[in-house]
Amino acid sequence: MDRFEANVQDNQERFLAELQEFCRKPSIIAQDIGIDETAEWVSDRLRNVGFESRVISVDGGAPVVYGEMGSGDKTLMIYNHYDVQPPEPLDLWDSGPFDAEIRDGRVWARGVSDNKGPWMARVQAIEAYQQEIGDLPFRIKWIVEGEEEIGSPNLGRFVEENRDLLDGADACLWEGGRRDGAGRPVISLGMKGIAYLGLSVSGASSDLHSMNAPIVGNPAWRLIWALASLKDENENITVDGLMDHVVKPTADELEYIRGIPFDEEQNKQDFGISSFLKGATGPDIVKQLLFDPTCTICGFLTGYTGPGLKTVLPNQASAKVDFRLVPDLNPELVLRLVREHLDRRGFTDVNVELLAQLWPYRSQVDHPWVQASISVARDIFGAEPVVYPSSAGGGPMYQLCGTFGIPGISGGGVGNPNSNLHAPNENIFVEDYMRSILYTGHLIQAIGNL
Structure with missing residues (x-):
C-alpha cells in the first residue's frame, strides 16, 4: 500500500481543491436550494472514477444518486448524503459558509464534515487505489441521498422500489465518523x-x-x-x-462500552445537573445512554x-x-x-x-467486516478506536442495513470534537481529511483479504 499512500500525499493539493469545489455548491434540502444540480455533480464525479452512476428520481422527494462498480463474491454498500443543513445565522460565520476557505489547517464550510468531506474522501481513496493497486477486490454499491438532513423521509420508499438493485451486499460503510478529543478514531455500529x-x-x-x-x-x-x-x-x-x-446488550457490546470515555464531572457541569438519572455512575451512564x-x-x-x-x-x-x-x-x-x-x-x-x-438498528460487533474496520482504524490513526455499539441519536440506518440484514459501520471519517455540525463555522482539519482517504483505501484492501 506504499504506492497508494504516496499517491494520496502527492495529490493532496488537488484533493483539497476538489473538496472545496464540492463544498461551494449549496445543497440545502430544507430550503430546496441546489439539490438537483448537486445530485448531477455527484453522479458525474462517481462516473469519472469508473462507477456506473445514475440519478434516480424519487416521486415527491430529492433524487438519489446510485453508483456501482467492481466484481467478485463480496459486495460493500456505501451510504452518504449530499444535502446539508441551512447555514443560518450567517453573521456568526467567520467566512462565508460556502466559501470553503482553508485557514489554520482547517477547511471551513457548511457540509464539509456532514457529509461532503466524508463522501469526497471515499471517492478520492477509490481513485488512488485503482491508480496504484488495481481493480477493486469486490463490488461496491453506493447510495448518496439528498434528504438526510430532514429525516430521510423517502429513503425507505427508494429502497423498496429498488430492492433488486440494492440487494446482495455483505456490509454497509455508513456516513460520518470522527476522532475524539484524545485523537482516537470513533466507530459507531448502530443507531436508535x-x-x-x-x-x-x-x-x-x-x-x-x-x-x-x-x-x-x-x-x-x-x-x-x-x-x-x-x-x-x-x-x-x-x-x-x-x-x-x-433486547439486552450482549457481553461483547458491554465490553466495548467500558472503553467509551465519559467525563462524569465535566458533563454534569456542562448540563448544569448534580447527578445522572437513576444515580448512574461509571459505565452504567453510557449503558443507559446507548441501550x-x-x-x-x-x-x-x-x-x-x-x-x-x-x-x-x-x-x-x-x-x-x-x-x-x-x-x-x-x-x-x-x-x-x-x-x-x-x-x-x-x-x-x-x-x-x-x-x-x-427504526432502530444495531450491528454485530463480532462481524468480520466490523473487526476489519476497527483494525484499520487502529493502524491509520495510531490509537485504539472507541467503538460505540449504538449511538444515542437516530438515523436511517435500519432502512438500508436492517432491510438487508447487514452490519452498518460508521468510521474513518473527517470530523473532530469541534467540527460544529449544524452550526456556524463547520470545519474539519486537513490532516483528518487526508487520514480519512488513507483509511478508506486500507479498508478496501483489508476487506478484499478477508
Missing part, C-alpha cells in the same frame, strides 16, 4: 430509532370561564394524567408490554400562559412525546402499545398520532 407521537384531548366546544370547572371536564388534566401513566417517578417506562421488547429506550415529553400546550391573569378552562390540550427506540422496538409497535395502554386506563378520549418515525 424514534417514535414521535402527538397526543391531544378536546373538551367543551370552546374555552370556558374557569367557574365551570366543577361541572365541565378539563382537557389539560386529562392529558396530564394520561402522560403520567407512561412513566413512573423512578424514570421507568410503564407503557404496558413495551419493555418486554427491549435504554426513552419516553420524553418534548412540549405541552394548553390554556393561557401570557402576562397577567386569565381564569380559563381550556377546551384543548396537546403534547408531543418522543420515544427513542432500541431493538426490538419499532414505531408502529410503540404506537399500538401506547394506544392500548391508554385505552385500558380509560383514556379513550386521548388522541394519539405518529408524527415521525425511524
